[in-house]
Amino acid sequence: MNLQLKPHAMVENRHAGSFRLDILQGLKSIPKRLSSKYFYDKEGDRIFQEIMAMPEYYLTQCELDIFKNKTADLANLIIPENEPFDLIELGAGDAMKSTFLLRYLVEKKTDFTYMPIDISGNILSILNEKLTRELPDLKTVTLEGEYFEMLQKAASLSDRKKVILFLGSNIGNMNIEEAENFLYDLNQNLASGDKLLIGFDLKKNPHTILNAYNDKNGITAAFNLNLLSRINRELGADFDPQQFQHYQTYDPVSGACRSFLVSLQDQTIRIGEDRISFEENELIDMEVSQKFSTEKIEELREKSDFKRVGEIKDSKNWFVDTVWEVKKEIRSPTYLSDYTDSAILIKSFNLLNQREQKHKNQSNSVTKTQAHDSKHSNIRFSKTIRRYPETFRRNMCPSGNRGLCCTAHCRCKSSEMAPRPHHLVF
Numbered sequence: 001m002n003l004q005l006k007p008h009a010m011v012e013n014r015h016a017g018s019f020r021l022d023i024l025q026g027l028k029s030i031p032k033r034l035s036s037k038y039f040y041d042k043e044g045d046r047i048f049q050e051i052m053a054m055p056e057y058y059l060t061q062c063e064l065d066i067f068k069n070k071t072a073d074l075a076n077l078i079i080p081e082n083e084p085f086d087l088i089e090l091g092a093g094d095a096m097k098s099t100f101l102l103r104y105l106v107e108k109k110t111d112f113t114y115m116p117i118d119i120s121g122n123i124l125s126i127l128n129e130k131l132t133r134e135l136p137d138l139k140t141v142t143l144e145g146e147y148f149e150m151l152q153k154a155a156s157l158s159d160r161k162k163v164i165l166f167l168g169s170n171i172g173n174m175n176i177e178e179a180e181n182f183l184y185d186l187n188q189n190l191a192s193g194d195k196l197l198i199g200f201d202l203k204k205n206p207h208t209i210l211n212a213y214n215d216k217n218g219i220t221a222a223f224n225l226n227l228l229s230r231i232n233r234e235l236g237a238d239f240d241p242q243q244f245q246h247y248q249t250y251d252p253v254s255g256a257c258r259s260f261l262v263s264l265q266d267q268t269i270r271i272g273e274d275r276i277s278f279e280e281n282e283l284i285d286m287e288v289s290q291k292f293s294t295e296k297i298e299e300l301r302e303k304s305d306f307k308r309v310g311e312i313k314d315s316k317n318w319f320v321d322t323v324w325e326v327k328k329e330i331r332s333p334t335y336l337s338d339y340t341d342s343a344i345l346i347k348s349f350n351l352l353n354q355r356e357q358k359h360k361n362q363s364n365s366v367t368k369t370q371a372h373d374s375k376h377s378n379i380r381f382s383k384t385i386r387r388y389p390e391t392f393r394r395n396m397c398p399s400g401n402r403g404l405c406c407t408a409h410c411r412c413k414s415s416e417m418a419p420r421p422h423h424l425v426f
């Protein structure tokens, strides 16, 4: 059975409450927007299958070309030297492409465990059944849930090196800032020596890109419009999808391929108790599918603190799977002298907590003010603290291994904890 690959953001779909809140917030904002992470209900999954089979939608075939025909090269880039490892796929879906890599690794008798992460338990059990049938010697542990939660679970299951797969240019469905934050957080959740294999759709002839998202048969249009039907089904709304039209753009300078829905008339939509008014020709911003230049990929890598290992392109040079590695300095456990950055951030974190009570809406600027004198990376680091206090706690590990340390799943093997100021309660 051919299942869809789910984009990263899909992880939140299980929260029905946040679905309603997100939809209303998006439709009440100016300009109106809806998040493409909500495209993937059952019908959306089915339409995405159709998209992947469209001749115009080159992305799937390009990445398949890499996984099918350059498997050995891929394997050489990701396999840690003479060490068993865990191969973790984010949003594994049917693992259509990665199965070529899995088969190759099994045939080479590589010591690894495959850990597909997906929010859909149903998809994972179908995948598990398929892999048991096709690759009986493969060791598989399926992880159902959100990416970062499941990465921590994977770390608790073994202290082996991790190789993360994030395929399909799913990263392109985040705007650039979200992508930077996601990759940085990913880096922070990994340990030195762990690797990331990530797929990027490259900039190319703009007509080729636009055609992939503006197909004559209206499949991509149906994919977008299905979200309105989903809102009707799940939130009791009364959208008439026929009163909206899909409009696709591609800006070859920025590389942003964007989809919109255009209201065809003045209309008011009921969503439960709420009313949303549209003027004729008003837009809903639906999805970005970012296309990347080599320079932009390098910038993302640098900003997220990964080291470059290598890359493989498809035969048309339209798509690249690139391999990055986490490299962290190992510091000696001389504690606070090594933690100048952390000391600044502890203050920042405490102050943030206090002020957040009073000025919830200004929390971001408080973080920035406190980290003002520190480096740019600290600003992002302090944002991470606010979102992931657990990650911050791990950052206090005396080994300086800012990955999976000093927790129950400590991989640094250090018995000592950095002294934590007693006023910092985790």
Ligand code: AVI
Residues within 6 Å of the ligand: 005, 006, 007, 051, 059, 168, 169, 170, 171, 172, 173, 213, 220, 223, 287, 288, 289
């Ligand atoms: C899942 N994601 C990478 C697809 C893309 O190309 O942005 C989703 C998609 N949207 C329209 N067509 C395909």
